[in-house]
Amino acid sequence: MIELKDVEKSFGDKTIIKGVSMKLDAGKCNLIIGSSGSGKTVLTKCIVGLFTPEKGEILFEGRDIVSMEKNDRKELRQQIGMLFQGSALFDSMTVEQNIMFPLDMFSKLTNAEKHKRVDEVLARVNLEDAHKKYPSEISGGMKKRVGIARAIVLNPKYLFCDEPNSGLDPQTSLLIDKLIKEITVEYNMTTIVITHDMNSVMEIGDHIIYMYEGHKQWEGSNKEIIYSKDEKLNNFIFASEFLQDAKKMRMEENEAKNQTQ
Numbered sequence: 616m617i618e619l620k621d622v623e624k625s626f627g628d629k630t631i632i633k634g635v636s637m638k639l640d641a642g643k644c645n646l647i648i649g650s651s652g653s654g655k656t657v658l659t660k661c662i663v664g665l666f667t668p669e670k671g672e673i674l675f676e677g678r679d680i681v682s683m684e685k686n687d688r689k690e691l692r693q694q695i696g697m698l699f700q701g702s703a704l705f706d707s708m709t710v711e712q713n714i715m716f717p718l719d720m721f722s723k724l725t726n727a728e729k730h731k732r733v734d735e736v737l738a739r740v741n742l743e744d745a746h747k748k749y750p751s752e753i754s755g756g757m758k759k760r761v762g763i764a765r766a767i768v769l770n771p772k773y774l775f776c777d778e779p780n781s782g783l784d785p786q787t788s789l790l791i792d793k794l795i796k797e798i799t800v801e802y803n804m805t806t807i808v809i810t811h812d813m814n815s816v817m818e819i820g821d822h823i824i825y826m827y828e829g830h831k832q833w834e835g836s837n838k839e840i841i842y843s844k845d846e847k848l849n850n851f852i853f854a855s856e857f858l859q860d861a862k863k864m865r866m867e868e869n870e871a872k873n874q875t876q
């Protein structure tokens with residue numbers, strides 16, 4: 616579990632993150648949503664130790680990354696898998712070499728063990744035959760899957776995904792979401808996903824945090840979000856007429872169900 620207590624982060628005299636507290640559970644997909652500039656990336660960078668907040672604690676299983684010794688922080692960072700926007704694969708390396716990279720950098724496994732591990736994670740993301748391909752030879756969805764395989768190759772306790780669906784069609788997005796969710800449950804990882812994708816919110820949002828102008832405006836599950844009365848959240852998620860209609864229908868269905876019970 617990761618717990619944030621009253622985290623504050625400023626640049627110059629501008630406070631970007633304003634006293635944010637939250638608990639992010641293991642085995643759950645924790646989604647951070649919010650409009651552009653609301654502080655999602657800055658908050659996430661604070662959590663993974665790339666930015667140091669001026670105030671507050673960020674506890675990984677009770678250990679504060681903010682005040683941690685440099686070596687301990689380095690060790691902890693190796694337990695964090697990252698899936699970057701656009702996958703961030705090395706174009707000059709094959710799929711296999713891309714996934715091997717963190718193992719070469721951070722593990723003490725033998726060559727044979729590393730190859731076995733690469734095979735395992737590629738099989739897990741259903742890409743058994745992609746070892747020798749270059750990123751330019753595979754689709755956007757496959758690149759994301761390679762990105763996921765690379766993110767989990769060191770068996771991390773924590774997984775961060777920045778806009779995992781950006782640039783993907785709705786069907787492929789759904790497959791990537793399902794994969795992230797399955798892996799989260801299977802490995803009991805604490806997963807944090809930054810997303811703008813409302814389908815993801817409804818599909819895998821065990822715990823959703825809505826950021827508004829640097830503070831946590833709302834939190835709840837995908838079951839609760841549809842019935843939320845928070846005006847700012849509703850303006851954000853039901854910005855499209857389609858979603859407004861979907862919400863109305865859900866609420867009417869629910870009312871009808873309650874009346875027949």
Ligand SMILES: Nc1ncnc2c1ncn2[C@@H]1O[C@H](COP(=O)(O)OP(=O)(O)OP(=O)(O)O)[C@@H](O)[C@H]1O
Pocket residue numbers: 626631649650651652653654655656657658
């Ligand atoms: N390194 C930095 N120095 C100064 N200001 C920064 C820095 N990084 C981010 N900011 C500011 O912090 C605010 C929040 O930015 P952030 O990138 O966290 O937003 P976001 O919610 O992730 O937006 P998006 O959805 O567009 O990625 C913005 O006003 C941004 O200009």
